[in-house]
Amino acid sequence: MPRVRGCTRRAAETVIASGRTARSRSVRLEPGTASHTGRIRSSNQDSVGLVDGLYVVADGMGGHRGGEVASAEAVAAVLAVFDRPDRAGLVAAVRSANRTILEMTVTRPDLSGMGTTLCALAVVNSASGDEVLAVANIGDSRVYRLAAGELVQVSDDHSLVADLMRAGELSAEEAAQHPQRNILTRALGIEADPVIDSWELEPALGDRYLLCSDGLFNELDDARLAEVLAAGSVQEAADRLVGEAVENGGHDNVTVLVVEVVAGPEAREGRRSAVPVARSERSTHSRGAADQARIEFGTALAMVFCLVATVVLVAGLYARQGWFIGSDDGDVAVFRGRPSGLLWFDPTFVEGGDLRLTGLDGPTRIAVDETIVVESLDEARRLIEGFRAAVEASPDDQA
Numbered sequence: 001m002p003r004v005r006g007c008t009r010r011a012a013e014t015v016i017a018s019g020r021t022a023r024s025r026s027v028r029l030e031p032g033t034a035s036h037t038g039r040i041r042s043s044n045q046d047s048v049g050l051v052d053g054l055y056v057v058a059d060g061m062g063g064h065r066g067g068e069v070a071s072a073e074a075v076a077a078v079l080a081v082f083d084r085p086d087r088a089g090l091v092a093a094v095r096s097a098n099r100t101i102l103e104m105t106v107t108r109p110d111l112s113g114m115g116t117t118l119c120a121l122a123v124v125n126s127a128s129g130d131e132v133l134a135v136a137n138i139g140d141s142r143v144y145r146l147a148a149g150e151l152v153q154v155s156d157d158h159s160l161v162a163d164l165m166r167a168g169e170l171s172a173e174e175a176a177q178h179p180q181r182n183i184l185t186r187a188l189g190i191e192a193d194p195v196i197d198s199w200e201l202e203p204a205l206g207d208r209y210l211l212c213s214d215g216l217f218n219e220l221d222d223a224r225l226a227e228v229l230a231a232g233s234v235q236e237a238a239d240r241l242v243g244e245a246v247e248n249g250g251h252d253n254v255t256v257l258v259v260e261v262v263a264g265p266e267a268r269e270g271r272r273s274a275v276p277v278a279r280s281e282r283s284t285h286s287r288g289a290a291d292q293a294r295i296e297f298g299t300a301l302a303m304v305f306c307l308v309a310t311v312v313l314v315a316g317l318y319a320r321q322g323w324f325i326g327s328d329d330g331d332v333a334v335f336r337g338r339p340s341g342l343l344w345f346d347p348t349f350v351e352g353g354d355l356r357l358t359g360l361d362g363p364t365r366i367a368v369d370e371t372i373v374v375e376s377l378d379e380a381r382r383l384i385e386g387f388r389a390a391v392e393a394s395p396d397d398q399a
Contacts (some may be wrong), residue, residue: 057257132203147183
């Protein structure tokens, strides 16, 4: 199994690191990360990024290379932009990643429609000045906390089935088998001002956090996640989680980032504070309407391009449908397409050249000259053989 350790890059995985200068902090985290393409996918569209005090996982979506590019660009943007050590700064960095993806789709029409989930964890300062852990999330990549032997999902999934479960319309078992379980309701690269969830959590020595793409928790249940996450070093836990997810099916890319609080406050009597309700918000910064209008214009332009491309593709497919018999410089010939063409898609010559139009009887010659629409190439050949037999039976009538 290909592995990724620390900040190194290995084939088949996208790992992004940065040379950000480490801040002097009392809370310190130790990371371990691993990623695998899985058994089904041909490429790994997950990305993982880590610097001192900042950890990010993204799961891209989009045809061709779109998902791979989206996740890599999003992670790179968060690592580059995060410079305010508070929760708002982390959310702002995620918003910057969203703008990066939208702007790329304007300049790269081949990447139109790409997007990515993203979850991030960072050591930041609270409003009171204490060091806390900030979490940001959009999409269905997840953040878990393992504390005092209890595994808790910190983040909320932004997907259709998750919304239905929260509304009490689906059970967990029904959601796992739902045909639309992969439909996201939020992601980066989809809209100019997405809603991003964020949390602040109290760090405690020995607690472990798991950031992962859905390729992990779709293969392993919570009980097994907790068991593996608790054993060995963070790197050993990351390797084992990815390995077991692949062994259990590997239906998707699997990416794991495990971090442990190795320096920080002691837990109070072994208890941990409950995970608070997410703060869900849209942008409140003052980059102004012009910036948002520019992104919205670019998004609209990309959508128009996609619409035009779709119309052209459909027109081309329609224009290529059908067969007919017609005249090719006086020869009876078979053509594919529409007799009158469509837009700039003209019918194409398929075969002919051995039967002259002048040898046919009057009604047949007129019919061929005006084109005879047929259902298939075989039908066209049968009709032409009939024309040929009639000509050979009446040689005196040939011109």
